[in-house]
Amino acid sequence: MSSAIPESVKVWSQFFHPALMWVLFALTLYALYLGVKARRVRYAEGEERKELIKGKFNVKHFQVGSLVLALMVVGSIGGMVVTYINNGKLFVGAHLLAGLGMTGMIAVSASLSPFMQKGADWARYTHIFLNIVLVGLFGWQAVTGVQIVQRIIGKM
Structure with missing residues (x-):
């Protein structure tokens, strides 16, 4: 019994990381939207605040952010594994x-949650800063990732 990975699996596995990252980029933008909404709730007053609270944006932001963290770590590792399997x-x-830096940044950003829940503004502003940089890098990664996919397709 051969333990070698079938060639068709090796070839098509190269597209899992880019597809996941595009989904992840969309989820990241959605998490950003939810974060902005959660921030609006924090500073709103009166009826506007009551209406915004119904959206549970803080809970949704935390849940989507947790999903983004998990998928970023798994996607980063998966991309490296597939690259190594296919190229040695x-x-x-x-x-x-940049991808490794982004993975580290999102981990640090998520680790600030307990401090933010206790009202630490320094943690909130650090979280926002890291995530703005992360979104910018993600956009750049999308462009360079498409270039890599084009090279892979060109070799097929």
Whole structure:
């Protein structure tokens, strides 16, 4: 019995990471939207506040953010594994390094949640800053990722 990975699996597995990352990028933008809404609730008053609270934006933001964290870690590791399986090495370049940096940033951002729940403004502002940088890097990663996918398709 051979333990080798079938060639068709190796070829098509290369598209799992990019597809997941595009879904993740959309989820990240949705988490941003929910975060902005949750922030509006915090500063709203009166009837506007009562109406916004019904949206449970803080709970949704936390849940979608947790999903984004999990998928980012799994997607980053998966992308590296598939690259290694198909090429016998990782290509250390801007795309890989930025992706690893993003994975670290989202972990730090999520780790600030307990401090934010206790009202620490420094944690809230750090969380916002890290996530704005993360969204910017994610947009850049999307462009460089498409270039990588184009190279893969060109070799098929």
